[in-house]
Amino acid sequence: MSEISSQRLLSRIEQLRVIGEDPQGGITRPFGSTAEIDARQWFVSEAQQAGLSLHVDAAGNIWARYPGKRPGVLAVGSHLDTVPHGGAYDGALGVLMALEAIQSLKESGYAPEHTLAVLVFTGEEPNAFRLSTLGSRLLTGVLSWEDIVSVTDDEGRPVMKALEDAGASPDAYDLSLDDVRGFVEPHIEQGPRLQDSGEVLGVVSTITGIIRHAVTLVGEQNHAGTTPWALRRDSVQAFAQVMMIFQQWLARYAGRVTGTVGFVDVYPNAVNIVPSRVEFIVEWRSPDLDLLQQVAQGYWEAVEAWSRTHQITASRHVILNQPPSPMDQSVQTLLAETIAHHGMAAPVMASWAGHDAAHMARRVPTGMLFIRNNGKSHCPDEDCAQDDILAAQQVLTDFLVQWDETLAKEGIR
Template identity: 35%
Template sequence: MDSSGVNPLLAAIADTGRDRRRGGYSRPVFSTAELDLRSWFTAEAQRRGLDTETDRNGILWAWWGPPQAGALVTGSHLDSVPGGGAFDGPLGIASALAAVDLMRSRGVQPRRSLAVAVFPEEEGSRFGVACLGSRLLTGAIDPDTARNLRDADGTTFAEAVRAHGLDPDRLGRDEQALARIGDFVELHVEQGRGLGDGGPAVAVGGSVLGHGRWRLSIRGEGNHAGTTAMADRADPMVAAAHIIVAVQQAAAAVDGARATVGRISPVPGGTNVIASRVDLWLDARHPRDTVTLELVDTIHGKAQKIAAFEGCTVTLSRESWTGTTEFEPMLRRSLEFFLPGAPVLATGAGHDAGILAGHVPAGMLFVRNPTGISHSPEEHVEPADAEAGTAALADVLADLL
């Protein structure tokens, strides 16, 4: 198969990690699917004469020119949420490879090195912390905290990285790798409909909304479902149901806020068992960080009252937090200059570019998603728009080089 051009590259991985039960794709970090995609990327990079390496935080790099300080870096991720779409992450990686092809066909001679980077565990779908690779790189997460993260099977992140050839004791802020990033530009599928229909297919990222993840653990009394009278129950599942509704109501009452419970885990999880504990994972976002945190406090207060009414208790723990991030102004103006007519959009989704932006000049490009749906099999990019995104990325990179 001809693997030049973004659409053939995406077609080559279209069957990797398909989820027959949920639909879409499930590609958690270090899964067979994600490892197959990393191997695919390495082969494609090497086919282009790019030198590849994996750093101590599991970030995969492909270099056009020697690894050096102040390089221009682009890239994204290859992992997915459970049942996710085909473009969230892989579009940025495939577009970066295709942009290298396009620049070479134009005779571009880089005056500084270019790297394509693949960041692991961007979605946080296995270990619960989004953008884990870029957080480790920048020191935004404590290495001991990262090492002790556990997946649903109880495997720690330290155990997982060791099983795949990395030394967990070396995880953490990497000054040398950070110094190599002179500018970072991430191309990503738009996760909304800001671009609309009929206009430009590519937008420039303006900012990333502040967002975080919290776990609400509701504890009650585990018991037999058939022998325990309704009046004698302290059922955390009932409390959890009311708390989920309260989350929706609390967020709806705050203009611009988003709050979601997308994951629920009862313990022990038997059909004929009243749970002893139920864990809920809360995602909350707002353009103003103080509003996000106030919303979480409000939800926690409501949850405590609901739990007490059901004879239960609830605790809240924060698993990740990133404040609202404005992309570096000079780089953003450069992107706008190179792409006249491209609108500037804020995004409610987290990205590695948003983590890096606190440490290096970072920016983003978004490619139209006509459905406006993401983290779902209905996520979509038209082939012509994918090509337009590659051309825009190539224009930006060539000028920055």
């Protein structure tokens, strides 16, 4: 067992917490913001003081390396950006745990077989460029440079300029995973399952699939006072009806599929006008691919059928169709064995939140370690107990040694 510095880890959590602190509550540190750049610079300084070598790739991902004796990199990390008014642990805890694990191993004199690296991903959360999991998708080839080269935010700022401001060189598209032998992402669970079960840690088996459809309902704009109710083609009333259909589908598949309508736009959005258009985004999630596709398609067909009988034009645009992403079985097993060695149970669980690990798993052996939190996330009330953090830190540090040595033995054979 390697000695960790509890005080250093907890201090870093508090130092990072104030970067992007929002007067309205929580932390607002989206990709491309001044706060996010400040957080990146703070991390680089901490990693340099820890004696790690730093590199920022073309996607803005930060690599902080502790060199090993043989080829190959074992990467651990997460992201530093946040949602608006978010919490201090989503993403950030995984980065700081990775840094502490590698720094404490270095200070203990551990000479790794493989290079150990903290990997900080660019733009995991939704942002002004509408490009979530930006760094991991570029790194793994899920997203190409051609896909983003003309993307701007609503103020016309190019995403390529934001990447340059983050330290990436737009002329050095040096993205490769050829030397990476695996990736592990420590992350708060963001839900109540560990809390309800009384367990501290969990091993992720699969990261949920996500389907998002942008749906448009078009009726007819008219006067709010003079248009008879029977003659109205009211898009907001139509939206209310398709939301009732949405609730029916959710109830039918409760526990196996979840869904959210979190964005709605009404036109012309005036108090005395029958609205002519509603645009909304419906999101479906499930770790079961067949069921996910069945529900997303079934709901859309139900919306179409209702609209045809009520003189409403319905159309949709698929903006995300991301299948579930299974985690590597050998990494899962080693994580579970390390947790058990520390006298804790290791429940295996699906992640209903998306993560950078979902994209990394398509290219390299990948795992996720869940840490119990208070069941709240993407909000200022997000919290994580110090004892749980320190227990997870010790497990992660010891896991890195076991992972490094296990892969070295496999290489010898």
